[in-house]
Amino acid sequence: MSRTRVLALQAASVLVLLAAWETVARAGWVDPLFVPAPSAVARAFARMGRGALIGLGDTLVKTAIAYALSVILGVSFGIVLGSARPLREVLNPFVVALYGMPKILVLPWIMLLLGFGAAPAIVYGTIHGFFPILVLVAGAVRDVDRTLLGVAHSFGARRWQLYWKVVLPAIVPTVLAGMRLGIVFCLLGVLIVEMFAGVRGMGHVLNSFANGFQAPELFAATALVSAASIAIVLGLDGLNERLAHWRG
Amino acid sequence: MESYPELVPSLLLTLREILVAYAMAILAGVGVGAVLGLNRTVGRIYAPIVGALYAVPAVVWYPSLMLFFGLDAASKIAFGFLLGFFPITLAVLAGIRQVSPHMIAVARAFGARPAVVFVKVMLPAMMFTLVGGLRTGLALTVIGVIVGEILGSKSGMGALINHAYGLFRTSDYVALVCVTLVLIIGSDALASLVERRAQRWTE
Numbered sequence: 422m423s424r425t426r427v428l429a430l431q432a433a434s435v436l437v438l439l440a441a442w443e444t445v446a447r448a449g450w451v452d453p454l455f456v457p458a459p460s461a462v463a464r465a466f467a468r469m470g471r472g473a474l475i476g477l478g479d480t481l482v483k484t485a486i487a488y489a490l491s492v493i494l495g496v497s498f499g500i501v502l503g504s505a506r507p508l509r510e511v512l513n514p515f516v517v518a519l520y521g522m523p524k525i526l527v528l529p530w531i532m533l534l535l536g537f538g539a540a541p542a543i544v545y546g547t548i549h550g551f552f553p554i555l556v557l558v559a560g561a562v563r564d565v566d567r568t569l570l571g572v573a574h575s576f577g578a579r580r581w582q583l584y585w586k587v588v589l590p591a592i593v594p595t596v597l598a599g600m601r602l603g604i605v606f607c608l609l610g611v612l613i614v615e616m617f618a619g620v621r622g623m624g625h626v627l628n629s630f631a632n633g634f635q636a637p638e639l640f641a642a643t644a645l646v647s648a649a650s651i652a653i654v655l656g657l658d659g660l661n662e663r664l665a666h667w668r669g
Numbered sequence: 670m671e672s673y674p675e676l677v678p679s680l681l682l683t684l685r686e687i688l689v690a691y692a693m694a695i696l697a698g699v700g701v702g703a704v705l706g707l708n709r710t711v712g713r714i715y716a717p718i719v720g721a722l723y724a725v726p727a728v729v730w731y732p733s734l735m736l737f738f739g740l741d742a743a744s745k746i747a748f749g750f751l752l753g754f755f756p757i758t759l760a761v762l763a764g765i766r767q768v769s770p771h772m773i774a775v776a777r778a779f780g781a782r783p784a785v786v787f788v789k790v791m792l793p794a795m796m797f798t799l800v801g802g803l804r805t806g807l808a809l810t811v812i813g814v815i816v817g818e819i820l821g822s823k824s825g826m827g828a829l830i831n832h833a834y835g836l837f838r839t840s841d842y843v844a845l846v847c848v849t850l851v852l853i854i855g856s857d858a859l860a861s862l863v864e865r866r867a868q869r870w871t872e
Binding site: 427430431434435455456521522523525526527528529530532533605606608609612613616617623624627628630631634636639640643646647650651654655 | 713714715717718721722724725726727728729730731732733735736737808811812815816819820830831833834837839842846849850853857
């Protein structure tokens with residue numbers, strides 16, 4: 422089956438689903454208070470357009486900051502943890518425990534410490550993105566080929582040259598994989614904070630539509646966030662592929 | 670903790686929500702994953718859609734679920750189910766794809782019926798991936814239920830945590846978090862036990 426055919430069938434399935442949904446909603450088999458027709462959702466989309474885009478922008482800015490922080494912190498701590506063996510052996514159980522622990526449990530505590538606003542969202546998003554990147558990068562640094570390091574060392578490479586010329590190029594694929602994984606986690610963290618105690622941002626927008634029983638607007642906003650995050654992930658995937666190509 | 674008469678009922682409620690959500694996630698995940706994996710055409714068309722939906726931070730669905738199912742247990746079960754469903758589905762899909770086609774062909778040639786092929790050939794071959802997916806699914810279901818309870822509910826551990834936080838009773842909050850952590854670690858320990866069993870069985 423060709424790629425275009427697959428794409429066409431995917432689009433057709435989505436359209437059939439939407440049409441069936443519209444029919445069911447129009448026939449009155451479901452309560453429009455809870456399940457609005459796709460056409461009503463589209464109208465709601467036009468109605469709330471600006472407000473939702475502002476909310477989305479707010480969320481994405483916080484996510485971008487959290488993402489930058491978690492990549493920088495995750496990669497640098499990962500390199501430190503991966504290259505210092507005693508440190509790794511001591512800290513590893515703690516890192517694994519923190520990574521595995523559901524972060525939602527510390528959210529109320531973060532709120533108590535940082536109050537409302539952008540700061541808790543950024544911190545919580547950073548925590549979400551930081552750990553997977555840290556664990557991946559530390560593993561990659563630990564597994565860098567010893568022979569390469571030995572050869573570089575015996576040819577008189579200095580310490581910074583070892584890191585800059587051997588370790589960094591070797592861990593690029595892992596860093597990219599971590600970045601791909603991290604973005605969804607950062608967005609997740611930011612949205613959770615906005616839902617839990619936000620006054621702005623998409624999480625807050627979604628929550629207030631749900632509390633106000635504005636189902637069409639809620640569906641439209643949900644679709645908007647989902648589309649944005651799918652677009653970001655696909656964009657990163659594309660970037661990844663191009664970089665892989667460039668690396669050879 | 671005698672000042673918390675609701676503790677035991679809340680713990681039991683959360684546990685029940687997790688169990689129901691996990692059972693539903695296993696049923697739906699294995700079913701959908703099997704359909705996507707066994708039928709090549711269906712898999713090529715719909716597996717990418719499932720993958721794309723997995724890239725959405727699941728919490729965006731939670732307000733809609735709250736609207737459908739209200740503030741009671743149903744919305745938490747639905748959210749836990751949703752979080753557990755995806756890793757299980759994708760694990761079943763990946764597991765089926767890694768079964769060697771030769772083994773299936775040989776089993777068929779010896780006259781094994783499809784059901785027998787599934788149970789005797791495919792299941793053992795994909796056990797490793799499947800059990801890993803089931804374990805991830807359990808962890809995510811637990812998180813889903815607790816996130817749901819903290820974001821909005823009237824009962825369960827999450828509600829107690831939220832209540833303590835709202836009243837600035839920080840020591841109570843820490844104690845409740847510890848109790849919840851025991852629940853989470855316990856469930857994960859159980860899952861890893863099952864995982865090791867399954868691995869031994871495969872070998």
